[in-house]
Amino acid sequence: MTIDFFEELLKKPSIFLDESKLDINYVPKRLPHRDKELSLLSQLFLTLITNPNSISRTILITGKTGIGKTATVKLFGDMLINASKKRNLLIKYVHVNCRKEKTSYKVLIRIIRTLNKNFPKRGYSPQDLLEIIIDFLNHHDLYLLIVLDELNYLINKNGDLIYSLTRINDDSVYAPQRVSVIGIVREISCLNNLDASTMSTLQRNIIKFKKYSKSQIFDILRYRAEISIKKNGFTADIIEMISDLVLKNGDIRYGLNLLWRSSKIAEGRNLKCITNECVRLGNQDLVPFSTQDTLQFMSSQKLIFLLSIIKSLKKSKKSQISLPEIIEFYNICCENLNKRPKSYSQLWNYLQDFKRENILSISIKSESIKGRKAFINVQDVGLSTFEKLINSILSIKGIIL
Ligand SMILES: Nc1ncnc2c1ncn2[C@@H]1O[C@H](COP(=O)(O)OP(=O)(O)OP(=O)(O)O)[C@@H](O)[C@H]1O
């Protein structure tokens, strides 16, 4: 009889508590290290709750990719809606991704459909739509916070939309100010094409999101792991290893992706806990494979040293290994091959080359009074795959280790 693969898979214990919480579009209840930004947004929009008629805001958020701009604004949107509900205020939050809704028309339709689900998609000009929005708000005594995420996709073609939206409120002094706008872009430079007046409106309130530090990345990934993976399914070591890999470009998405892939690999191998090797394998095709190319042109001596690093790391089962441990292993390899080992300073130069070529990372730690020690961590390639690859290149050169 054919195996029922679904049933077989369903029988396996899962490493996940809730896999969907590693999805990059999931907005977690907490955003470690974004409290300051959340608090700032709350202060800026407090009047929307305390005195909704009085003021409308236009805020611009900037910062590099994958550092929580979208997630922070969405979480803030939830907080705002909760606070307004408690006070019987009618505030609507619309999050528009301008990469998806690329024209003014589409953005406006998206806004209107949040207010009225059944609004027909065709038959209006953008000006008509703007008027319909403001009539709707006045008629229902509603306030609106519009988030234009990835605004740069809209700016080049449709700068006037931002102008219109920020001017949608009636200019007369006592008229209620019903619309506020938050724009999100990575670089402020993409606003250069806007006309001066829109630009000055947007630039009045800028919140710049900083990149996360290594320890912040660690906290964030640990939290995301805690809510999505079983308690014994991961260790602090694993989160640290992933944080190291994320630090290069600082994109938390990369970390979530890698955490998910590593968990899947662990599950596939019937492991109860993610291991270093799962992370290395998970990371393998997540990174460009320039390493193979580098290895092809590497000298035998260098390859032997690199192989010693891989082998000793693999043997140690740790995520990183100290240089003296590697050298001890390397000396044995050289003895077996009947080759004279290279000097310490030469090996140190090799290490620097490997680091430059992104094959490994070196961290210096002060372990005791005796001094500082270099620890080596091979990042991008699964150790076994790496070992096989180097062995095959060496064997072409007639060296079998
Ligand atoms: N402080 C944090 N705590 C928990 N998760 C976070 C945190 N910061 C970012 N994330 C998660 O990282 C992922 C990327 O964040 P987000 O989508 O907000 O990035 P972004 O700054 O908007 O990037 P982009 O400019 O590419 O759109 C999301 O899944 C988000 O939930």
Ligand SMILES: [Mg+2]
């Ligand atoms: Mg975003």
